[in-house]
Amino acid sequence: MEELGLxxxxxxxALQPENMALMxxxxxxxxxxxxxxxxxxxxxxxILLPLTFSMSPVSAVIMLSCIYWGxxxxxxxxxxxxNIPGEPWSVATTFDGYPMAQQxxxxxxxxxxxxxxxxxxxxxxxxxxxxxxxVAGFALRFGPPEFFAVxxxxxACFIGMAKGSPLKxxxxxxxxxxxxxVGMDTVTGSLRLTFGSEEMIRGFDFLVAVIGLFGISEILxxxxxGLKFKGQRAKIDLKVVMKTWKEMPRHWAxxxxxxxIGCWMGITPxxxxxxxxxxxxxxxxxxxxxxGFGKGKVEGVIAPETAAHAAGTSAxxxxxxxxxxxxxxxxVLLGGLIMWGLQPxxxxxxxxxxxxxxxxxxxxxxxxxxxxxxxxxxPWFAAILRVPFPIIASLILVVCAIGAYTVSxxxxxxxxxxxxxxxxxxxxxxDYPLAPLVLALVLxxxxxxxxxxxxxxxxxxxxxxxxNWLVSGIxxxxxxxxxxxxxxxxxxxGRPPGGPRAAEA
Amino acid sequence: MHSDAxxxxxxAVEIGTSVVLALVGLAAIWDSLRIGAGxxxxxxxxxxxxxxxxxxxxxxxxxxxxxxxxxxxxAAAEMFVTWPQLKLVMSVFIPAVIYVAAIYPIGIYLASAxxxxxxxxxxxxxxxxxxxxxxxxxxVVAFVTFEIWFLVGLPKGPVEEFLGY
Numbered sequence: 001m002e003e004l005g006l007x008x009x010x011x012x013x014a015l016q017p018e019n020m021a022l023m024x025x026x027x028x029x030x031x032x033x034x035x036x037x038x039x040x041x042x043x044x045x046x047i048l049l050p051l052t053f054s055m056s057p058v059s060a061v062i063m064l065s066c067i068y069w070g071x072x073x074x075x076x077x078x079x080x081x082x083n084i085p086g087e088p089w090s091v092a093t094t095f096d097g098y099p100m101a102q103q104x105x106x107x108x109x110x111x112x113x114x115x116x117x118x119x120x121x122x123x124x125x126x127x128x129x130x131x132x133x134x135v136a137g138f139a140l141r142f143g144p145p146e147f148f149a150v151x152x153x154x155x156a157c158f159i160g161m162a163k164g165s166p167l168k169x170x171x172x173x174x175x176x177x178x179x180x181x182v183g184m185d186t187v188t189g190s191l192r193l194t195f196g197s198e199e200m201i202r203g204f205d206f207l208v209a210v211i212g213l214f215g216i217s218e219i220l221x222x223x224x225x226g227l228k229f230k231g232q233r234a235k236i237d238l239k240v241v242m243k244t245w246k247e248m249p250r251h252w253a254x255x256x257x258x259x260x261i262g263c264w265m266g267i268t269p270x271x272x273x274x275x276x277x278x279x280x281x282x283x284x285x286x287x288x289x290x291x292g293f294g295k296g297k298v299e300g301v302i303a304p305e306t307a308a309h310a311a312g313t314s315a316x317x318x319x320x321x322x323x324x325x326x327x328x329x330x331x332v333l334l335g336g337l338i339m340w341g342l343q344p345x346x347x348x349x350x351x352x353x354x355x356x357x358x359x360x361x362x363x364x365x366x367x368x369x370x371x372x373x374x375x376x377x378x379p380w381f382a383a384i385l386r387v388p389f390p391i392i393a394s395l396i397l398v399v400c401a402i403g404a405y406t407v408s409x410x411x412x413x414x415x416x417x418x419x420x421x422x423x424x425x426x427x428x429x430x431d432y433p434l435a436p437l438v439l440a441l442v443l444x445x446x447x448x449x450x451x452x453x454x455x456x457x458x459x460x461x462x463x464x465x466x467x468n469w470l471v472s473g474i475x476x477x478x479x480x481x482x483x484x485x486x487x488x489x490x491x492x493x494g495r496p497p498g499g500p501r502a503a504e505a
Numbered sequence: 506m507h508s509d510a511x512x513x514x515x516x517a518v519e520i521g522t523s524v525v526l527a528l529v530g531l532a533a534i535w536d537s538l539r540i541g542a543g544x545x546x547x548x549x550x551x552x553x554x555x556x557x558x559x560x561x562x563x564x565x566x567x568x569x570x571x572x573x574x575x576x577x578x579x580a581a582a583e584m585f586v587t588w589p590q591l592k593l594v595m596s597v598f599i600p601a602v603i604y605v606a607a608i609y610p611i612g613i614y615l616a617s618a619x620x621x622x623x624x625x626x627x628x629x630x631x632x633x634x635x636x637x638x639x640x641x642x643x644x645v646v647a648f649v650t651f652e653i654w655f656l657v658g659l660p661k662g663p664v665e666e667f668l669g670y
Contacts (some may be wrong), residue, residue, distance in 0.1 A: 051655055167569045171526050174562035178533050178555060185551040192551055193536050216601070223597050224590040390629030391621070391639070397601055398617040398643065405613065406657055414605050422598075429585060430519055448554045456548040 003133055010357025013058055014365055022055075022063040023362060027370045028377075030070015035078055035381050037222045038396040040088075041071035041312075041329040042438070043214040046207040047403030049336050057340040058358040064336060065316070065359060066366040068329050069121065072272075072312050073374045074381065076113040076305055081106060081382050084222075089272035089308040092280040096293060096300025103296050107240035110378055112298050113305045115248055116255060118371045120306035123259035124266065124313035125363045128320075132349070132360070135321040139346035144453035145464050147322075149474035151447045153481065154324050157268045158436045160481030163277075168432045176437035179204045180444025187452055199412050206441040207407045209420050210332060213434050215400045216421025219393050221428060236378050244298075251302050254283055258303045262310025266326050267318055272311040279307030313363065320356060321346055324443065328435050331442040512587035519573040527566040533559030596628060612662030618644040 013019065033044035045064050052060035075090035080097035093113060100109035142150070155173060162169040182193045183203030194200040248255075258279040265275035283303035284293045293300050315326030316333070323344035325331040337344045348356050374381070384392075404417035427434060440447075458464035466472040534542075537552030537559060544550065586594070600623055607616040622640035625631040631639075651657045652670065661670060 051657065165569065165572070167565050167572065171523075171562060171565040171569060174558050174565065175526065175529065177558045178529065178562065181533075181555045181558065188547075188551050190540055190551045192540060192555060193533060195532070195536065220594050220598060223593050224586065226593070388625075388629045388631075390624040390627075390631075393597060393628075394621045394624035395643065397604065397620060398613075398647065401605065401608070401613065401617075402647065402651065402659060405659060406651075409658070411609060411660055414608060418601060418605055421601075425594075426518065426522060430515070430522060432522075451554065452549050460544055460548070 003129055006133075006353060006357045007129060007361060009354070010359070010361030011365075013354055013358030014062060014361040019059055019062050019358070019362070020365075022059055023066045023366050023369055024373075026063040026066025027070040027073075027366060027373050030067035030072075031074035031077070031370070031374055031377075031381055032070075032384070033067060034071035034074020035384055036392060036396065037078075037084065038215050038218040038393070039399070040214055040218070041068045042327075042332050043211045043400070043403075044071060045329060045332045045336075046210040046407075047215075047399060049207060049332065049339070050403070050406040052336070053339070057337070057342055057352075058355045060340060061333065061336065061355070061359050062362040062366070064333060065362065066369070068312065068333070069363070069366045069370045070373070071329075072121070072309050073114060073117055073370045075308075076117065076301075077110065077374070077378060077381055078385060080109045080113060080301070082385055084385075089276045089312065090304070091273070092276040092304035092308075093301055095280065095304075096295070096297050099294070099296035100298070100301065105296065107236045108244050108298065109296075109301050110236060111241050111244040111375070112248065112301050114371055114374050115245065116251075116258075116302040116306040117309040118367055119255050120259050120262050120308070120310035121313045121363070121367045123256075124263050124310040125360065125367070127263055127314060128317050128363070129360055132317050132321050132356075135317070136346040136349040139322055140350070141470075142322075142346070144450045144457065145467065145471045146474065148447065148450035148454055149465060149471045149478065150322055150324055151443055151450065153474050153478040154268070154318070154326075155436065155440070156478035156481035158433070158439075160484035161268070161274070162433065162485070163274060164431045164433065166485035168430070169436055172427065172432045172434070173436040173440045176440025177444045177447070179209070179437075180206075180441045181448070186445060186449065202408070202410070204416070204441065205407050205413065206335060206438065207332065208404045208413045208416050209441055210328065210438055211400050211404050212417040212420025213424035213427075213438065214328070215396065216417060217424030217428055219396060220421065220425045223389075223393070236375060241375060247298075248302075251299060254299055254302055255306050257282065258306035259310045262307035262312075263314045265307070266311035266314030268326070272308040272315070272327060275311035276304035276308040279303045316359075316363075319344065320348060320359075323446070325439060328438045331439050335442055511584065512591065513585045515583040515585040516573060516576065518585040520570060523566045523570040523573065527563050527570070530559040530562030530566065533562070600624070600627075608660050610662060612665055613660045614644040614648055615662060615664060617647060 014023070030041070030044070033039040033041065045067055048064065048067065052064065055063070072089070075085060076093050076097070078084045079090040079093040080101050083094050083098040085091040085094055097109045097113060100106065158173060159166045159169050178193065183191070183201055185192050191201060261279045261282065262272070262275045265278065266272065280300060280303050283299055284290050287293065287299060289297070312327065312329070315330040317326070319325040319330040319334050323334065325334045334344050342348065342352060342355065400417060401414050404413045405411065407413055424434060454464050465475050533555050537556035540552045541550035542552035542556035600620060604616050604620045607619070618640035621643045622636040625636035625639060626633055651659050
């Protein structure tokens, strides 16, 4: 049980007073970010990232990951009280959470949501504690072809498991890769895709892209529905909490199943949002009373919240062990690792033990802190949405602009942020997924590097990607994932033409 | 086509987006061919990777274009954004553009104060008497947080220079 010893050391790091304070600040900021429209986990962390340069990497990652946990908790508050999902992964929570609030059971819904979030996260952290060192140990043997294969597999998963059109997923991903390629080619030093523009030589910073794609576009989307938020009031007192907690153990099977779905979807880069929908769907299908879903059933809150939190947490597993993030927010954290001078990937577990185990220990503590903060402070956080929208929107615009500027002290980045905001608005409305774009933008250079290094080793033969059982296995998995939508499409062709589904495929 | 009066059609925006993406792909192919997309003496040339990315992007966008063009019925008539909605979006977006443009000459603090005050009066029915102090407070809080507390310099204009920063 070497892990337990290392974990205890990690607790020693995380329990330092300074780190505890940062944890609390992170969680509170995170809930705030989760509640506000236009600020989410990914772009909230992107905005704050430049301010952490002077901190030690472990303190910085503790604060930023706690923002992530806070945002996961915070998304549920607006879903239940205002029927506005603060985060995409809490859309499924609105289905039953809002009806419960309308029936005056807001306190019960919130307590159930927070508690199941906590359970989901806890299961995922335990999983990370024991699985991550194994995966990292395994990945230590990886060379460039294996790394390329892993990236290939994770991008192929996006296409294979895409909820919407696989073509749109592919296009968004390629756009991300191309944006990553803009600027200086790190291998040969020649300029690519700059088209003679000096501003483009620096390339596109993904933090700026994230702030625009997720922040600005969200403001533009939410203004379409008008300028007012209408919501239910909430009060959580100890009696409601105790009463809900007494009933929670009855749903242990549901919670376990949702956690498993979440962990799986989080490790493969599907992310928290599909995990929450899938878990909700499975809960309804296996329920004795499927008709009651959507009308205020507590199971309809527990299932998506558990899965979303489990997925959001386990998305850090591939990020830490392989350097391949499982979600946009994990991608931003990965960008942080690179900026703090750490090399993401399995070597972290060998060279940066304090960092890795401090982070894992802080996940345990951060989620406990998060649960306490949201249970105590829900009315205050809910009150934020009673601030008139024009004030919130203008402040978020200002915060986004400052965040985009501080990434590399370039005023042009603020212009880029606006452009990315428009791109994000159009893409969101046309159901182009943003996550593959962001992940491709973050991983583009490293994917290309692994690809080119492999080809250098093999002197140009693509056969290197099938040279041993390990790399061939991963590549084959990727190819199956890529072929998945094609199989569905071919089966669709067999059906009589003119059906609405056939045209969509 | 009575629904044209009500807003921008989803189909039209889909087509536009596919065409733009295909053009981006073409531009990438063109630039990659310029710097060499083949195999050099020292391995894959700089344009090798972007060339294939561009090619796949063109392919995906064109396939998507075909799928959109074949759409009929309700899916084709769906709205992307209605005119009243677009007006609301523009009421936020146009001031945001002016705000970003104003950061170059007058710095981010004054521009932010102006943006907050403008939003409050024009979109939020606040009076100037409450909006101006709120805008000023935003600028001061941002200034203290970034310039003094975090020691992060943000874009400044002549007014800050006059005050000695």
